[in-house]
Amino acid sequence: MALIATGGLITGHGIAAVLAAGAAAAQLGTAFLLCPEAGTSQAHREMIRRNAAPTALTRAFTGRTARGISNRFLREHTPHAPSAYPEIHHLTAPLRSAARAQGDADGFHMWAGQAYPLAQPTPAAELVLNLAADARDALQTAAERITTGDHHQQSRWR
Numbered sequence: 001m002a003l004i005a006t007g008g009l010i011t012g013h014g015i016a017a018v019l020a021a022g023a024a025a026a027q028l029g030t031a032f033l034l035c036p037e038a039g040t041s042q043a044h045r046e047m048i049r050r051n052a053a054p055t056a057l058t059r060a061f062t063g064r065t066a067r068g069i070s071n072r073f074l075r076e077h078t079p080h081a082p083s084a085y086p087e088i089h090h091l092t093a094p095l096r097s098a099a100r101a102q103g104d105a106d107g108f109h110m111w112a113g114q115a116y117p118l119a120q121p122t123p124a125a126e127l128v129l130n131l132a133a134d135a136r137d138a139l140q141t142a143a144e145r146i147t148t149g150d151h152h153q154q155s156r157w158r
């Protein structure tokens, strides 16, 4: 069975770690939020760029738990939000659309993983190449450490 690692991965080093731990692949979401190709709204992009607030888990926007950047809507409604997807999603959708259209970062969901401050405004294809190169470097560096250890032991045994 192939396992795909996901959640909180945003650097090549993180990808290297999960591959070394046995994952068949790494899946990244938040890493792509600032790519020019992403559908991320301007207000959401601005919150990410400013590293404006921590993330939190909430049912407030849709009735099902997800992680987003903390804002007024999230803070006010999380404590009493019911587990009621998709009803809450449909109920809040017009409010969230209006807030997003007005650029009101306090009124709509800004999904993001905990590592969002490390997101880069890089075109997606370039970002994937950079991440792959960084992951390869990290794995090579780690492998070389082990090789060095072997040499050390061999020379001691000689």
Ligand SMILES: Cc1cc2nc3c(=O)[nH]c(=O)nc-3n(C[C@H](O)[C@H](O)[C@H](O)COP(=O)(O)O)c2cc1C
Pocket (backbone or CB within 6 Å): 006, 007, 008, 009, 027, 028, 029, 030, 031, 033, 064, 065, 066, 067, 068, 111, 112, 113, 114, 115
């Ligand atoms: C654009 C976007 C959409 C998301 N949509 C959902 C969703 O529908 N349901 C959910 O449980 N989490 C959703 N999440 C948040 C995830 O709960 C998760 O915390 C996060 O993306 C972790 O992986 P990452 O660090 O690779 O982004 C979404 C995240 C992003 C960036």
